[in-house]
Amino acid sequence: MWSSAWLHGAAASDNVLDALLPWGEAHEVVAADDATGAALDLPVTGGPPARPAQLLGTLRRLGVTIARLVLPVPGDVRGLGGGGEFPKAALAAGEAVVLPCAGYGVVPHHIxxxxxxxxxxxxxxxGPVLPQDVGLDHVSLAEAEHGLTDAIRDSAGALQSLDVASERPSVRAELSAHLRARPEPAWPDGTPPRALRVLQRAEEIGAILDVATAEEPGGALSASAAERRADALRPLSEAVRTARCAAINETVRVFGDQANRA
Known part of the structure; x- marks a missing residue:
């Protein structure tokens, strides 16, 4: 969202760099291989890294106007553009940014x-490809929001039968602590209010999922119970991923449309 706001003139570069701080005090950038390093004038993995400001300049030089968030999980790697090392790295991280028209993807890793x-x-x-060529399906905010509602409704009975709260009396305190510990990023001026609402709801449900899937004290949860819990929570987890991607990618589209009108 921030890189898109910057590329389209809706945010200053200092604001973009400051927006990274909730996820880490320091950030560095490298290229995965020699060819990518030469094409983008970036250092290769293993050498002294570049700073994020250099990557922003590279995006500008490449004429990048489209960036897409992908949150891959085993069994769902849509948006990663086929084979190679990028899908493997993105799947291991569980997140990536795809720059489809430039032909590159960027993967963060807490080292x-x-x-x-x-x-x-x-x-x-x-070469450059269109978003649809790498499997980046468009999901509207309305679809994403309805998907969250439907997933909660459909999972309600299964979640109730799991009865996490009664098994772990401290679950409410765990949830509160988990929400407090998550990064609280600022978002660019002009971010659509509905996108922010969807992000907030997805964040809250995501925190519930993290607590619900946490290992029980002493590892008391049996393998069969863990499998039932995972099956019950999977639709909700998929809805959260879809909602997060839809909110981010819709904001990217809005910034692009605003720049085109200007």
Whole structure:
């Protein structure tokens, strides 16, 4: 969202760099291979890294106007553009940014306390591609919001039968602590209010999922019970991922449309 706001003139570069701080005090950028490093004038993994400001300049030089958030999980790697190392790295991280028209993807990785490394990979498809070519389906905010509501309703009975709260009396305190510990990022001026609402709701449900799937004290949860819990929570988890991507990607679209009208 911030890089898109900057690329379209809706945010200053200092604001973009400051927006990274909730996720880590320091950020560095490297290229995954020599060819990518040469094409983008970025250092390769293993050498002295670049700073995020250099990556922003590279995006501007490439003429990037589209960025997409992807949150892959095993069994759902849509948006990663086929084979190569990028899908593997993105799946291991559980998140990535795809720059479809430039033909690159960027994967964050927490390599130490307070330090995040962003690695730029080439997409498997050679040359610039369209978003649909890498499986980036458009999901509207309305669809995403309804999907969250439906998933909560459909999972309600199963969640009740799991009865996490009665098994763990401290679950409310755990949830409150979990929400307090999560990053609280600022968002660019001009971010659509509905996108922020969807993000907030997805964040709250995501925190509930994290607490619900946490290992019980002493590892008391049996394998069969853990499997039932995972099955019950999977639709809700998928709805949260879809909602987060829809909110971010809709905001990217709005910033692009505002720039085009200007």
């Amino acid at each position: 130490a306390e307070g330090l995040v490394r962003w690695t730029v990979h080439p997409l498997a498809t050679s």
